[in-house]
Structures are given as structure tokens and as C-alpha cells.
Amino acid sequence: MERTIRQPLVMVDTALFTIRNERLCLILARRQEPPFEGVLALPGGFVHVEEDADTAMAARRVIRRKIGFDAPYLEQLFTFSGAARDPRGWSVSITYYALIPSALLDQSQVAEALPAEALPPLPFDHPQIVARAIERLRSKATYSSLPAFLLPAAFTMNELHRIYEQTIGARLDKASFRHKILEQGIIEPLSEQFRVGAHRPAQLYRLTSKALTPFERKI
């Protein structure tokens, strides 16, 4: 037992995705205390003793403090650890990523979100965390309903289409996309509800129970 870790810091860090101007963005927080006081970083914090069921509790607390409510989609990402990642000592960071529809955020929060592909230099090992989060998001987007969690409860087919293109980072055929999504049954039309404008009204849809559930809960 003598070579085991004594007093590691146990923390959570979160990558909070949202969409601004049709681009995939991250919500950062300015650090209130050293180290790296005043620097933009991923929102995070220490795990509390009473958060004894799961570190997702701590992640939710961190996210609520930042945006004021629970993210519609939250998933554990990866655990980083070691003596080098934090100057305060041997630490374990259990990281999470969350998807947050910009419609739920304050205007000011949305305005502060920064494009995932053009972030400022981040402290600690946060760049690695971001890289992994983007990788996971892209990967899951190709075979699940994940990107839909970046949209509000009701959305049009084209909005969904654009979100998928944005998160996957590639063009997707409109007709095929519509076909496949409807085929999978992960969304359903809201009867008689349309988004209106200077054009043909667009059918509104919502996620069904076949869509991926938050927290990767299965059944």
C-alpha cells in the first residue's frame, strides 16, 4: 500500500457543446482562482464527498452553476490522471461532455461560446479533453441521434440536417438524410405544427423514445 496514491485531487471537467451561427461551439469559464486565475478554461470543479453515487452528480453541479439548468445530454468522456496535469499535485479528472441547445441559453452565454475549431490556448490538459470530446461527438453522430440534443425540443428536418452536417463535418444528401432519419424512427412529426416564414412552412419534429437517451442509460 505504500506506493499507492495518498491525497489525489479528484475533479470533474466538462466540455459543453452548443451551436452558434450554425457552428459547433464550446462554453468556457474564466477561472476564478489559481492556478491560471483569469484564464478561459473548461468548466470544472472538485468532487464533493456527498456526491457519493457517481461523479455525474458533480458534473451536473458544475454545469448548473455555469448555465443555470441541467444539460439535456450528458455523458462521461474519459478520465485523465497523473502528477503532471495539474501543478497542485497528483490528480484525477473525470471528464464529461454535454450538449446544450442554444435556445435554452441566455443570449450572453451564447455570445461567449467559442468555435470548437478555434479555441484560445487552454490550461492544464484541457486541449486533450476538447480533442477527445469532439472526436466522440463526431463518432457518435454518424450512428445515433446525438446531434439532435443540440436542438430545442421542436425542430425542422432542415435544422436537424444542418446540425448533423456541422457535427460530422461533412455534406449529407438531403433526401437520403430525411429518408434514413425517418426510417430509424428517432423523430416524429408534431401534428399540425410548422415553422413559418417567407417560404413553405416546415414540419416540426420531436425526438421519440427510440432516440439515444441521456446519460447513456439503456432501458
Place this chain on the structure above:
Amino acid sequence: MERTIRQPLVMVDTALFTIRNERLCLILARRQEPPFEGVLALPGGFVHVEEDADTAMAARRVIRRKIGFDAPYLEQLFTFSGAARDPRGWSVSITYYALIPSALLDQSQVAEALPAEALPPLPFDHPQIVARAIERLRSKATYSSLPAFLLPAAFTMNELHRIYEQTIGARLDKASFRHKILEQGIIEPLSEQFRVGAHRPAQLYRLTSKALTPFERKI
């Protein structure tokens, strides 16, 4: 800082998959010390201070102690934590899963491997870890070369086919399977090398660099 965790136990636990009698099995270890002394459990141990880069170091150490060499495929699975999961106190377990070709193991190790679907009652939250590991393996098997890491360096198309069926848990069409796998370019024939027997010789293949790399390393 007063509500943060003081002296958490930081450990790794591993789910070690192998194939015995064409069935997906796990290699368990009998616990040498309390709690649950003498009980079969997932191989695990405390993280050491000098394992300061990444807990994968600790996972590799645990695996080497159990089987004597490094697993060809190792990936971080999930991090479990809390006050309830271990009677010794608040703990963090960073879990890993590994794929180990039975050809590399001692006969006795293979004989002791137990079918993943019929394990004895496991201590701690090890049943949850196993469930997640199987889920991850099945999921990745559907879109990657993962199951190939359960086979030795050279294998026939049918061996690969059976491994995929076993890990996914469903029938796969032979012709389509062969087509898709070769299409993806994740394996290549070993020229002039065949597995012989009382039947037509079977072409031997090996993984190419297009196959999934261990440790989820990209590029």
C-alpha cells in the same frame, strides 16, 4: 475545499476478454486479501504514484501480473466512483477492458476463463463493469476491427467471421462479411500462407494499419 474528497482510493479494474470454445469469456482473479478475500473478481489494483502519466500504466501492470504480457488491445472503459462501491471508503475505479488472443495464454489460464454470459456473483460493482465492457465491445464490433484483436496475428476469414458473430451475438452473412471486411482494407492476405486440414486450405490474413489501433490512438 472543505467538502472535497480527502483520501480517496484510486484503483484500476480490468475486464479481460478472451475466446474459449468459440465463446466470449472473461479472465477473473481470486482475491488475495480482504475485502472479499478468496472470491473471484475482476483483476485490479491500486494506482501507484510513479504511474504518473496515465492510469493505463497501472492497468498494464495489473494485466501483466495476471497473464504475463501486455494485452494486444487495451482501452479505458468508464470510471466508477463513490462511497458505496468499496467498503474501505470513498473510491475511484478507472476501469479498462482488454482483448487477449487465447493462443497467447497458458492452457491453464484459458481453462479458467469463464463465459461472459454466465459469470459467478462478483464483488463490488464488478457486475456493472462487466455489463459496460460487454456493451462497449458489442457496440464497437459493429463498426470496427475490434474483434480481430481476440485472434492471433494470423487468422482465416472464417475464424474472423466466427469471432464477429460471437462478440456481436448475431448471425452474419458469410459472403457479405467477407466482402465488407476486404472492402474496408483492415486485413490483408498473407501471401502463400494457408491453414491446412481435411478440407480446402484457408487463406491466412493479418491486420493492416487501417485496423483499429490499440489504446484508441488515432494516427
Place this chain on the structure above:
DNA sequence: CTAGTTAATTGTAAATTTCAAATAACATTT
């Protein structure tokens, strides 16, 4: 009532997947 804009459908070609069956290449037995 026409132009502009986005939504949604349609049709056809191309590609992929499925399914069933045939053929190939041995070792072993007769």
C-alpha cells in the same frame, strides 16, 4: 400576381446487401 425562398417529393441510376447455390481444394476412406 410575380418573384424569392425554403420545404418536400419524385425518379432514376448506382451501389450495396442478402440469400441461395455452386464450385474449389484438400484429407481421408473405400
Place this chain on the structure above:
DNA sequence: AAATGTTATTTGAAATTTACAATTAACTAG
């Protein structure tokens, strides 16, 4: 040497899915 058994590998046609291009639909604004 020929027949048999066994597994490997290929083939071909049907069914399904996907890609691509174009058309039609439904509104608002001027």
C-alpha cells in the same frame, strides 16, 4: 485411384439502400 466428407471461396440474381438531380409545393413580401 475413386468416392466421400469437410470447409473455403466464389458466383449470380433479387432485394434493398443510397446518391444525385430535378421537380413540385407553399408560403411571404413587394
